[in-house]
Amino acid sequence: MERAALASQTGRKSKEDFFQGASTEEVIGFSAIWKEVAPRSQAGKRKKSQARPRFPGEEAELRDELSFLKAVTDNWRERPGPYSKLLAVLEGLKDPVEALDRAKAGAVLTPAELFLIGNLAWSSRQAREALLETGLNWPARFEIPDLKTIEKEIFPGAASQLSFYVHDSYSPELARIRQERKRKERDWRNIMAEEASRVEKVLGRRPGLHEEIAIRLTQKDLIEKARLMPELGETRETLTHVHFRLKATQEAVKLEREIARLRQKEAQAEEKVRAILSRKIAERASDLERALHALGEIDFLLARAAVCMDWPGVVPEIADGPVPLKLEGAWHPLVKEEVESRGGRFQPVSITLTSPVTVVTGPNMGGKTVTLATVGLSVALAQWGMLVPASEMSFSLYDFVYFSSQPEEKPGLSSFAVEIVGIKGALARRKERGLLLLDEMGSGTNPAQGLALYAALLTYLASPENSACRVLATTHYGGLSALTGADHWQVRGLVSEGLDLSFFAGANGKEALEEGMKWLYEHMDYRLTRVSPDAPVPHDALLVSRLLGLDREIVEAAEAIIAGRFRRLPEREERP
């Protein structure tokens, strides 16, 4: 409540405000789909972590974003070439943020850091070219500044392979020092090689790695000879060997000193080059940062597009003022995938929420919960800048989405308590434009009290004076819609007339479950139709029990009870 209050004060909501309740994001399947949005670069990942949904008042921005996303998915399908190139560039894009910050602070960048900046400049040029090739008109936030000049500064060689080394070409002074150093090193090597040849003549062996030579203790004469040679110095003795090392002559020692001095000068000259480059980078820092941001935006956009292209989705129609939420042929990608993986066919959801409260009734396994999740997911995806897996959708933006689900593993009082605490949190925001998805609330407690509570809650929420929320509620209770004056939609359910159910009679155990479920999936009509508020709830529970192989005697007794009860009960209670 505090957060909501704060949000309305500042006028800008944070992403945490969108999903009301701890499990909403998870239960409607948004988390799992959002996880599939996988930018390739660190810059893209940062953009994703900063992403927030669009809230009421941001309709125009969202419309632009979504229609551009749609344009990109269409363009990608038509011309995959530039997109493959973009993805490859993003895959190879490094994270130069720290290096850029250091350059801005006046530090001299290391060769590795200069490589990172060069990588950014190089990636920017490649991406710019690819964006041009798409032929699309990319909005400003995707615009990459031209960094060709900086790229040339850092990589003057313009080699085919991206690499950084402080080449001689950066500085004539550096080139001169290096040349001199290399000459002295050559002289030094020649002197040492002459010494080594003299050693070889006497001992029959040449010193190896690190100018070392090891002689076995048993070769006493060789050891004596070695000890007498001015070219060798004894370094250590083990139980098996005596080790000698080539001694540098005076001339060689002098050269070593000079080489060391030149190396120092060389390092200084190199640092000077790196300092100049770092300064140039600092001067262009804002362009480099802009390029990195744009590349991050592109990465994040393509990551979203790739997920949407799998569905493929539509751009929803977004109204400025409040309009009924209308979904045509919507599907839940995760549920669809699961249904199809077991060889089934997912039946799309179509529903319109015209009044403040809409009630959905239907049989067990009739897809009521899937309907709720699909509605919630569609809204969430749209507001988070994704295309919607549906053939058509129109709605106005919501401040939040809430899903009250049945905590499956905690039956009894605790699950009821979870429900109550959850709805209490949502009710605290009832004056905002929220979408409340209620899944068989109160079914974990006493049926009469549960029904009463559910009915009272819906009645309360149906009044515009109490709440600005839209409610979609599922139930097993017949008459809830009539009690509350809510719109009533019903899953068509099982069409059992004219079907031969006898073959299930003999089936038992696991086989009955498998065959029964298969039959159910095949004969369940998941489509929703709008019915009158007092339309009765079909007695599919008994049919399902029979299908799943429950003892025929029990099922028939249950049918008799219902029939008897209906005979005894007055009309009013049967159809409240």
Added chain:
Amino acid sequence: MDLADVVVESGARSIAIVGTAKNVGKTVTLNYLVGELSSRGYTLGLLSSGRDGERVDVLTGEPKPQVYLPRGSWVATAEALLEGASISLEVVDVWERPGVFGRLVLGRVVEPGLAELMGPRSSRQLASAVKKFLAYGADIVLVDGALDRRAAASPLVTEACIFATGASSADDLNSMVDTLESLVWAWSLPQPEDVLVAKLGARAIEKERVALVKLGRSARGEAPVRPVLVSTEYPTALSYEEDIAQEIDENTLALIVPGSVDRVLLQEVTASLAHLGEGRRRPIRAGTDAATRSGDRSREGTKSGWTQPPGTDGAPDTPDGIGENSLVADRTASSARERLPFYLVMRDPSCAMFRREHAVPLERMGGQLRVLEPGRVLAVTINPCSSGEMVYEPRKLVRYIGEKIKSVPVFDVVSGEWFWEEVA
């Protein structure tokens, strides 16, 4: 014969040099190969497997040994290690890497010299760095198997490996030889002979679930024929050893384990096989061994002694109930084979976290260890010198170890001594 010849003739493009302990001359071996191979004109790729920590050896207080990086070779090292180093690199890639040494720099050596190698931490990244060096143009990539020696020598990272061992690796020479024997044995484990087991095993490893390959039964209750993969919920065997071993039944052909396999799992699996050998399943709770009624009788006639040999009269005497009884009877009656083989399948030899001798009881029970990705050992190098007191005569040590580790040549690269007893 020379170690470099062995490397060149092997045709392996990537080789891990792995020390069996600290101060066993691993870097001496590496430097020797770098010198020999680069003087023969090979362009090298050089990196180490994720080392981190102090710049000075914790035990000896000496600086960490450096490797000579020849001009033109492709190397990986840390940004921090390059500062003030005599070598210089043309940077071709920079990888983010957690740890005190900062980013990992991949490059080509412009100024040769001595430097410390570095590498990525995960074996997946290590494998990708090796591949990258080969793509850049390295002829042979040498991976210094630093602290994480097993990761470097995994066949998923390098094609072959060289084990470096030395006198200082153990106070007792025999224990050093034991360690070496265990490693060479693990790296010589074959793939499962059964192609289907290998295929199903690969699927289980990919799914990262401990799984069993069982002979499936069709719905109509025919005799078990078709091997099927039965996944458990365990991503690793560690700390679930007993539960996993209890899943093994009469129709289990193989146990597939992604990740490490340790001694505890071997013991548990051996116990399960022993119970099956007595013609019954292992009781669900350990410690209820009182019901060992059928005893040794069912072991007659089989070496493995874990299934009922055909020809023994009637069904085995099982205290666990008719269901189990009929399963065994079915299998023995219908199967053409005398007994099912049992494979314990690991991803690769680097997953074997036990000594050779710990596998012996399992093998006695008819179990066989297999790997999906087999290793390859090119050679063993020994370091006869030590900072401690124990120093061996190189020729004798090379021969001593060579005779123990048959089929793999043994070298002392310092003295040039070598020994190789080829076995047919």
